[in-house]
Amino acid sequence: MAITQQQLLQILPQARAVAGFFVPALNTAMARFKINSPVRMAAFIAQVGHESGQLTRMVENLNYSAARIVELGNASAPSTRWRSLVPQAKAIERNPRAFAEAVYGGRMGNDKPGDGFKYRGRGLIQLTGANNYHAAGAGLGLDLVNHPELVEQPDTAALVAGWFWQSNGLNELADSGQFAKITRTINGGLTGQADRVALRDLAAKVLA
Template sequence: MSITQQQLLQILPNARPVAGVFVSALNQAMARFDITSPVRQAAFVAQVGHESQHLTKLSESLYYKDAARVAGLFKYGFDLNRNGKVDAAEVADAQAYLRNSEKLANRVYANRMGNGPEASGDGYRYRARGCIGITGRDMYRRCGHALGLPLVDRPELLELPGNAALSAAWFWWDHGLNELADAGAFDSITRVINGGQTGREDRLELWAKAKVALCLPSI
């Protein structure tokens, strides 16, 4: 089953400037990775819509103005004691990374997910891209292998609509999210994508719209 541009805009009205490009890209990606039932498609489009701000944001910016927010959001980068709490010293540390996306990405994504140290630049090079953020050198390598794309050498390819949709559908399939969608386990899908429940209200609202657009029961 393919979704129409009208259905896509019913779910993601802010996607109007890019809907004509993305409806074809999403349909091709969903067909390739077996996101073919209305149940699966409703969950997928809702999650993709939230993650990409209605298909308008395909690359993580990491531009912040509030040090406390940065330290709280990126505990891997600033919670050096790994105690789950943000103290004054960590907030002060984060201050130096405000209004500088590249510097912040290199700090918070350093030495994990296959990335090198902060000075390597891997954090910014392999920041989240695509309709569901592919993040880190290891994930770029795996995704590139699956899609036949040189993503380690050219990570910016995930900012192209077709590749952004394909990478999201691959992530969905690779993490077993079709099965969770079949079971109606939408919050579990969010947890896999987000690591928690950030944006839950918006995700659920988009899911409700998607079920209406695709003629599914509302419960």
């Protein structure tokens, strides 16, 4: 089963400028990773659609104002990395490289200076951290460690998302209707769940 460009745009209308690139990329990835039923496809399209701003954002936005850093930091638990950014807010605002190092440096395999920015979130399911780039690259037979920018391209972005989906058992969660658990696996929480559910329901209707 494949998705057509018309169907994709019914679900993700903001993707009009890039749909021609993503339809074949998504179909290739979904076939490879057995995202091959309406329920699996609806869950997958909904999640990658939400995560990527309807296929329009392939790189994590790290251009935060000091006020936003403070707001997010104060809303986080005291021991989290986000909370630790509050005293640095002025120093790292509007500086994506400095921000990435403060958030991601020294963890997720980011052990060299600059790794936080080099391995920032990319793709349809925000691949983040050197360890994850290595794992995805090994799983797909691609050198994503030395060429992380490949994840910004539709073909690779779709393959990485499909690899992540299958590797984390998300097909089985979709089959059993555990959509919230899919979101937690991808997001770590339920951020944006209302939009994800709305996209899933729309996709299910379009693909039926």
